[in-house]
Amino acid sequence: MRGQFVGLEGTLHRRGLRKRRTMANLPGYRRPYPGTQPNHLHPPYVSSIKRSPSLPLVYLPHTLSEVTGPVFDSSLVDPKACDLTRQHHGEPLGERIIVSGRVLDENGRPVPETLIEVWQANAAGRYFHKVDQHNGPLDPNFTGCGHTLTDANGHYRFITIRPGEYPWKNHYNAWRPAHIHFSLFGPAFATRLVTQMYFPGDPLLPYDPIFNCTADEKARNRLISTLDWEFTMHEHALGYRFDIILSGRHATPWEK
Numbered sequence: 001m002r003g004q005f006v007g008l009e010g011t012l013h014r015r016g017l018r019k020r021r022t023m024a025n026l027p028g029y030r031r032p033y034p035g036t037q038p039n040h041l042h043p044p045y046v047s048s049i050k051r052s053p054s055l056p057l058v059y060l061p062h063t064l065s066e067v068t069g070p071v072f073d074s075s076l077v078d079p080k081a082c083d084l085t086r087q088h089h090g091e092p093l094g095e096r097i098i099v100s101g102r103v104l105d106e107n108g109r110p111v112p113e114t115l116i117e118v119w120q121a122n123a124a125g126r127y128f129h130k131v132d133q134h135n136g137p138l139d140p141n142f143t144g145c146g147h148t149l150t151d152a153n154g155h156y157r158f159i160t161i162r163p164g165e166y167p168w169k170n171h172y173n174a175w176r177p178a179h180i181h182f183s184l185f186g187p188a189f190a191t192r193l194v195t196q197m198y199f200p201g202d203p204l205l206p207y208d209p210i211f212n213c214t215a216d217e218k219a220r221n222r223l224i225s226t227l228d229w230e231f232t233m234h235e236h237a238l239g240y241r242f243d244i245i246l247s248g249r250h251a252t253p254w255e256k
């Protein structure tokens, strides 16, 4: 069977990935409702001015290339990578938190065994990356990257440090609200999602051009996690729920 796949498909198979759907099972994915995803052009977010397309978009139907995608075997995933507080010799500084939730499809069904990757700043708002020259201190015990697979019921769970707010160069005195970057593959290339999770009650949210790229308030607020006692651990860490919907009417917005 492997010999039938060439190019990208062949690469996926050689890496232990496989196709989930076939030509005989080719449902398209529902498109997002107007306003529920970020506008390509949102002038307060200055980078969107150069990035946004200048011509009308071309409608592309979902074909085999969009409704199939890689499936990630658990053997490819480091089971310890979901705990960002245990990647070095010591404990990182800051407030330990649990971030957990479910990944769902457009019909509310759980998406099992899908890869979730996260990256974030440390408690001082500094990324462990050469491009980040913010003068907040680095933490030798915190890299800020992790990954995991959802379980059979679509659940995932990370242990990490609450990220700090940080300044950026979008405009004078611009500060990003605390956030964690998420990347998900889902069952197909059309369900690929890169987004950011925010924290409830953050006073910077009304001023953040990236958060406010999505016009629909309900859709925008799906990016805000909720404090959840089910995930909170006694005398150890607060828990935040962040459920993610990969497509359809209630899809989680992309980051712009």
Ligand SMILES: [Fe+2]
Pocket: 121, 179, 181
């Ligand atoms: Fe960020």
